[in-house]
Amino acid sequence: MALTPEAFQTLAVIAFCFGLLVFSRYPADAILVAGVALLTLLNIITAEEALVGMSNEGMATVAVLFVVARGLAQTGVVGWVSNSLLGRPKNTAAAQLRLMLPVSAMSTVLNNTPVVAMMVPAVADWAKRNNLNVSQLMMPLSYAAIVGGTCTLVGSSTNLVINGMLTAHSGDTGLRMFDLAWVGVPCVIVVTAFTIAFSRWLLPHRGEKDQQLFGDAREYIVEMEIESDSPLVGKSIEEAGLRQLPGMFLVEIDRDGRLITAVAPNEMLLAGDHLIFAGDVRSVVDLKNIHGLKVAEKQVFKLNSGAHTRCLVEVVISRNFPQLGKSIKDMRFRNLYSAAIIAVARDGERIKTKIGDIYLKPGDTLLLETHDRFVNQQRYSKNFLLVSEIENSRPVRHEQRNLAAAIMLAMVISVAVGFLSMFKAALLAAGLMILTRCIKVQDARESVNWQVILVIAASIGLGGALEKTGAATVIAETMIGLTAHSPVGVLITLFVLTAAFSAVVSNLAAAVLIFPIAIAASQQLDVNLLPFAVTVMIAASACFATPIGYQTNLMVYGPGNYRFGDFMKIGLPLTVMVGITTVLVVPMVWSF
Known part of the structure; x- marks a missing residue:
């Protein structure tokens, strides 16, 4: 032929x-x-x-x-x-x-x-x-x-x-x-x-494309708290995986008002510990996703929006910002914008002062935890030069972990025993992920690599x-x-x-x-x-x-x-x- x-x-x-x-x-x-x-x-x-x-x-x-x-x-x-x-x-x-x-x-x-x-x-x-x-x-x-x-x-x-x-x-x-x-x-x-x-x-x-993009990112000081029921309690810094986080390092621990500096890898974590980290913006997202850690800033917990509708947003202060000249604790930022300031950077560098004592200047970059409507509401505000949501910064739904794992396991078993074809099992698993709110519909749409x-x-x-x-x-x-x-x-x-x-x-x-x-x-x-x-x-x-x-x-x-x-x-x-x-x-x- x-x-x-x-x-x-x-x-x-x-x-x-x-x-x-x-x-x-x-x-x-x-x-x-x-x-x-x-x-x-x-x-x-x-x-x-x-x-x-x-x-x-x-x-x-x-x-x-x-x-x-x-x-x-x-x-x-x-x-x-x-x-x-x-x-x-x-x-x-x-x-x-x-x-x-x-x-x-x-x-x-x-x-x-x-x-x-x-x-x-x-x-x-x-x-x-x-x-x-x-x-x-x-x-x-x-x-x-x-x-x-x-x-x-x-x-x-x-x-x-x-x-x-x-x-x-x-x-x-x-x-x-x-x-x-x-x-x-x-x-x-x-x-x-x-x-x-x-x-x-x-x-x-x-490296990953994201790592390349964030290689020269602004740096922040962020304070995280060990929750009372955290799986990190009783583990050392090394065992908890907090010693060598990329783009982020542990500066000190605040334990009931006592500062522990030059933290040793074998230092044991206790409930209520406040961990002070320094690092870039992407690493802040990684910190928030660690099960058992939460942002220590009390204003975050006073936000009206539910935890799963919040995200991280960066804003740059303009000369028209009405609260210039006031400290952050005096300006009632949460009440005005339904957002909590969790870190501040000036000229791309982290500010080591406590957040409440910082007096904002034009050009300062604020890292906010806020509701998912903030960007659309403030995008064209004269108070901010730039408003940008941090990608993949929504909180991890740890309470849904066992359910999601069960869905995945059921998908794999149903295929292994021949009960369903791979396509049908995957389709059912994806549907259950959405129905049980393990993933939002919008996130499901965006997840496909076209x-x-x-x-x-x-x-x-x-x-x-x-x-x-x-x-x-x-x-x-x-x-x-x-x-x-x-x-x-x-x-x-x-x-x-x-x-x-x-x-x-x-x-x-x-x-x-x-x-x-x-x-x-x-x-x-x-x-x-x-x-x-x-x-x-x-x-x-x-x-x-x-x-x-x-x-x-x-x-x-x-x-x-x-x-x-x-x-x-x-x-x-x-x-x-x-x-x-x-x-x-x-x-x-x-x-x-």
Whole structure:
């Protein structure tokens, strides 16, 4: 079968898209959508085929899981996971080991998409608290989830589909639940060891975009109080995670009027302690989200608005501010603006004087805790030069934590036992998050990362063009034909083909596309089909080299602040390592 003109054009468009992804800084969603648009204009695919990705269940599942993940973050589940399960590693290598082993274990029996959806915000929070580079952790998270799914039959939907096709073809019972562990476990060991050993050179060293934006932020002095029922009571500063907060340090503790300066890491926290912190505005948000800490400013608790409708707002005082020349405690700010001043900065630097004793000057920046309508009401006030809400500054709903965790657990179990599909379970979980007020409707809308969604949808459209024009089939048949007389050669070719196609189409589509060729090769050689089938299963999950190869790669693409080429640097050698492991182990377990 020869390549048609349409197949040539499709391959040219995809190659051009990949070139732009690797060598340019254009966003991935724009490049891939443009590729699909070009194929549509060339009449290679129809409008319906171009848009088929927008109705794809996998794409919709990822979109809904963003809502679930935001609900977990806003109720404190994410913080609990990062503190309780991941611990406090001493360095990046230890952090990667602590992360990859449990994630791989979870992914052996759970769908890796919800595992990554839950862990992405937890890892971001964990990295921030432990001063770790998030770009050194997000890709290992995705890789661990992917390779963990190769250990069992239920670890990946690809395994189940190929096993079903194998059973239908041979009439046997197919593979059992843990048969794949013979090759899956060695692959987990190889991926984990390689990542830890070489990530310092092959992974980028970039912080989160938010950390970059807030690197030169204004600094404030903030006073926090340990609540009477706080889980921090009885813990040391080190154990409570308050010693090395990024962008924030503990200046002193006020304990019943006695000041403790140069606070030691082993200093025990008591109920009612007032902790004085100095740091930037983003770190103030992190402080407010720690369970058991509250702003010590008494005016905050006199605000009429409920705690869950409050947010942090920065305002800059203008020359027209009517209370200039008065101290903050004399100006009745709370009564005038329904807002409490919790910190003041002057010329970008923190003011060490007690808030009540500060006399405001034009240009002073106030950090306020106020109701969510304040910005709209005061945006054009002549009293303030600037009014700006701090992003993600609404309080964490710690009282909803157990409920949100239960919803997530029910979602995972319902999928694991086959009661609901991943999409239905995610849809139900997101709905329950909104109905139980674990997340507000507006926050649910804003939680979806549309760049990721467009990349998935466009990738599906490009993959469909490969299949429709026959380009994928021609390439596969040609490569198989080159090694048709060697079972091991066919095994290697099957792995390379499946892994290559998984980089440009979905891993499930790649496996389904290659499996009939594996059947034909086994018949021509008159050998056992099982080792070929297992190789296709593993290769379909070796989606390390591109972010579009697997949806968990796309889920960490933004939070890890990655570029397309970052995946190729570490992903290509990882794919080769997994390929070598597979080709060596499979013939030893399943003979030809």
